[in-house]
Amino acid sequence: MGLFSSQAKEQISPTIRGKLDLQLIKNSRRYGIAGQSVLLLKNNQVIYQGLQGFANLELAVPVVEEHIFSAYSVTKLFTSVLMMQLVEQGSVDVKKSIRHYLPYLPQHWQSTLV
Known part of the structure; x- marks a missing residue:
């Protein structure tokens, strides 16, 4: 798992772990998913890893x-x-051009609509 610690300070409950494992099985059946892998992190520490199905x-x-x-x-x-x-949260104003937040984008992306 490289960048993330597999020894989490906080663990999810066995009940929630069981529900997440069951959801992977439901996803597979409902959507025809052959294989899936889910990793949940909290503060860069693994709190759940679910593997289900086949890679091939x-x-x-x-x-x-x-x-x-x-x-x-x-x-x-x-x-x-x-x-x-x-x-x-008020951190982004949808009425402003994207170039307000990312000024290095091409000039023709500057909106003329206000």
């Missing part, structure tokens, strides 16, 4: 913690939620 169905290779999975479009969901939280 044809060869029946089970998922292990060394396998890497693509995040695909789920990052858009996280980014949009985090941005809206910043808007709610």
Whole structure:
């Protein structure tokens, strides 16, 4: 696990761990997910790691913690939620050009709408 300590100061309860493990099984059945790996961190320490299914169905290779999975479009969901939280906190003004926050972006990205 490289960058993260596997010895967390805080642990999740066995009940929550069981619910998370069950959710992985439900995801697999409901969405046809062949294999999945979930890592939950708190203060850069692992509090849960769930592995389920196969990294390779044809060869029946089970998922292990060394396998890497693509995040695909789920990052858009996280980014949009985090941005809206910043808007709610008043840290980001949606009426300002993106270049206000990232001035190195191309000039033609400067909005002329106000």
